[in-house]
Amino acid sequence: MLSPSSSPAPDDAAPSPSAFEIFSAFTKIGLTSFGGGLSGWMMREFVQRRNWLSEAEFLSGLALAQAFPGVNVINLSIWVGFRLRGGLGALAGALGLVVPTMVLALGVVGVFSAVARSDSVHLALAGVAAAAVGLSLQTGLRAARRAAQNALGALIMLATFGAIFFLRLPLLWVVATMAPLSVGLAYLRLRGREAS
Structure with missing residues (x-):
């Protein structure tokens, strides 16, 4: 297993983020990635936007997360957090992805139950799902190119x-x-x- 500093970071990488920065980044991903495709959102955030990981590192972590039992994106959040800041980063990544999203989901379920019969709500959800599939496909094609x-x-x-x-x-x-x-x-x- 890789330690937080066992492989080189990208050439122009930012300094190692704090646990709070990791928590905040995963909170942002969890609260803004409607419709799934979380691994694609994570790749954009950590590789392309923040430059905390190289694409090769991220895809290796994604492969490892998919090989372990459990929810892939939770496994990936733990791996990314660990890679960036050890055990504390792993905890921050998992909590940042799960806790704020869970609170929001409970609120949304309450609202959705009141408007569930509306056809426009179902059309909007179908549109969100199509975008999520596209994002997952983009991540899958990158991983396939590397494999x-x-x-x-x-x-x-x-x-x-x-x-x-x-x-x-x-x-x-x-x-x-x-x-x-x-x-x-x-x-x-x-x-x-x-x-x-």
Whole structure:
């Protein structure tokens, strides 16, 4: 696992943020990312806007967050927080993403129950969902570009997609098969480079 200072930050990176800055950044993401696609919002905020992480670091954290059980974006908030400020940053990231959003969601549910029969509300929610899918697609394409840097990586990525999307195989079994295969092949490729 990476320690908060184990890999270099981007060349023009800002100084390491405080726990309060991490909490505030995740609060902003949680309160403004309507419709999902949180990993895309996080990438924009931490890589492109604040320059706290490089794209490679973020995508590595995203892959790790998706490999662990639980909610991916919570795992990612913990990883980003830890990467930026250790254990305190991990706590700040998770709390910043969850607590303010939970309070807002409770209020919105109360209001929504009063207007749930309105067709215009359902149309607005469909529009928000379409935008969220677009943002998730953008993040997915960036991650796919990084994963498919060689023919073997591209083949594993396509096989995983095909097994889940076309063959509709159980996700758990596909991941349990393809993840170790991918890690093993990457390990062999690294050993081959070291030997040459």
